[in-house]
Amino acid sequence: MWLLTAGALLAVLGAGSTQLVFNVVDLVEKNACNETVILPCIVTNLKENNDSSMHVSWKRQGQVLFSFNGPEQRIYRHESVPSANFLSKSDLSKGIASLRLKNAEATDGNYSCEVTELNREGETKFELRTRMERQFDLVQSIVIAALLVFIIVLCWTQLGVVAFKCETVRKKKKHITIPCSIFTVIAVVAVVLFIQDGSISMNQVGLAFTVLPAGMLMVLQYSIFKLILDDLTHKGYALIAFQTAGYIVAVIGFALSVSACPSILLSVVIAGLVVMAVADLLALVYVYSCK
Ligand SMILES: *[C@@H]1O[C@H](CO)[C@@H](O)[C@H](O)[C@H]1NC(C)=O
Ligand SMILES: *[C@@H]1O[C@H](CO)[C@@H](O)[C@H](O)[C@H]1NC(C)=O
Numbered sequence: 467m468w469l470l471t472a473g474a475l476l477a478v479l480g481a482g483s484t485q486l487v488f489n490v491v492d493l494v495e496k497n498a499c500n501e502t503v504i505l506p507c508i509v510t511n512l513k514e515n516n517d518s519s520m521h522v523s524w525k526r527q528g529q530v531l532f533s534f535n536g537p538e539q540r541i542y543r544h545e546s547v548p549s550a551n552f553l554s555k556s557d558l559s560k561g562i563a564s565l566r567l568k569n570a571e572a573t574d575g576n577y578s579c580e581v582t583e584l585n586r587e588g589e590t591k592f593e594l595r596t597r598m599e600r601q602f603d604l605v606q607s608i609v610i611a612a613l614l615v616f617i618i619v620l621c622w623t624q625l626g627v628v629a630f631k632c633e634t635v636r637k638k639k640k641h642i643t644i645p646c647s648i649f650t651v652i653a654v655v656a657v658v659l660f661i662q663d664g665s666i667s668m669n670q671v672g673l674a675f676t677v678l679p680a681g682m683l684m685v686l687q688y689s690i691f692k693l694i695l696d697d698l699t700h701k702g703y704a705l706i707a708f709q710t711a712g713y714i715v716a717v718i719g720f721a722l723s724v725s726a727c728p729s730i731l732l733s734v735v736i737a738g739l740v741v742m743a744v745a746d747l748l749a750l751v752y753v754y755s756c757k
């Protein structure tokens with residue numbers, strides 16, 4: 467009753483329009499890098515500045531997602547948005563009814579935010595859209611995949627050379643075929659996960675399996691050298707050191723890339739893989755000179 471009277475009184479006082487005014491946005495964009503998204507709803511002409519006299523109702527495609535009943539201080543959340551909450555409950559009385567929720571729960575669509583303060587009310591609407599943006603640049607990702615394939619081809623070529631040219635080790639080559647095969651299988655799965663459009667976490671797992679198992683290559687290289695040479699020469703050690711340096715750069719690049727979204731540091735991974743590929747190429751030449 468009191469609310470009604472106060473409302474009527476305000477209206478009578480002719481406090482201007484009975485409409486609430488919003489900061490208007492027509493389109494809100496999110497992308498895969500947003501962990502949480504903020505749906506804006508800002509009223510600029512509240513009078514009471516007391517959330518006890520407010521009602522808020524958020525809808526998506528006409529269906530109520532989230533609502534707030536001021537007099538009872540009660541919040542309702544639809545089951546599809548368990549993480550939804552006011553950006554800041556204490557700022558609600560200042561007119562900020564913006565909603566924060568997890569990216570995955572904020573599906574694309576038309577949203578509306580309706581606010582009532584005593585007898586004044588208003589609504590703002592916008593469309594939420596997902597921009598197709600990857601954490602990892604697609605072109606750089608493809609370059610990485612191509613480098614990995616190149617490194618694998620070099621790995622098998624070395625094995626072929628060792629098998630056909632270096633008579634003495636033909637029987638022992640099984641030892642090195644197995645790691646090379648494992649590496650190839652891992653790489654194929656990794657590249658698929660890494661390149662595909664989809665969840666960021668899958669791309670990250672893909673990148674991890676693209677970069678980290680490459681560490682096996684150094685061990686593999688060492689075993690190949692051991693097989694064909696009685697004594698590992700300075701040149702052999704230098705090649706392995708060179709390869710290891712490339713690997714370290716690639717791993718650092720991996721750590722930097724995964725921790726940033728969107729990531730611009732895949733080039734560090736590329737640099738590391740290039741060094742590894744060059745080292746592999748030199749090792750191939752070196753192995754080719756065996757007797
Ligand atoms: C998503 O993140 C970008 C950049 O961090 C930000 O500008 C944008 O407002 C966010 N989108 C939403 C809906 O929160
Ligand atoms: C807000 O309104 C309620 C009920 O009318 C009242 O009890 C409360 O003291 C008010 N709060 C502020 C900060 O004015």
Ligand SMILES: *[C@@H]1O[C@H](CO)[C@@H](O)[C@H](O)[C@H]1NC(C)=O
Nearest residue numbers: 527574575576577592593594
């Ligand atoms: C949202 O509304 C706009 C304009 O009314 C319409 O063109 C668009 O298709 C709607 N989007 C969805 C996802 O319903």
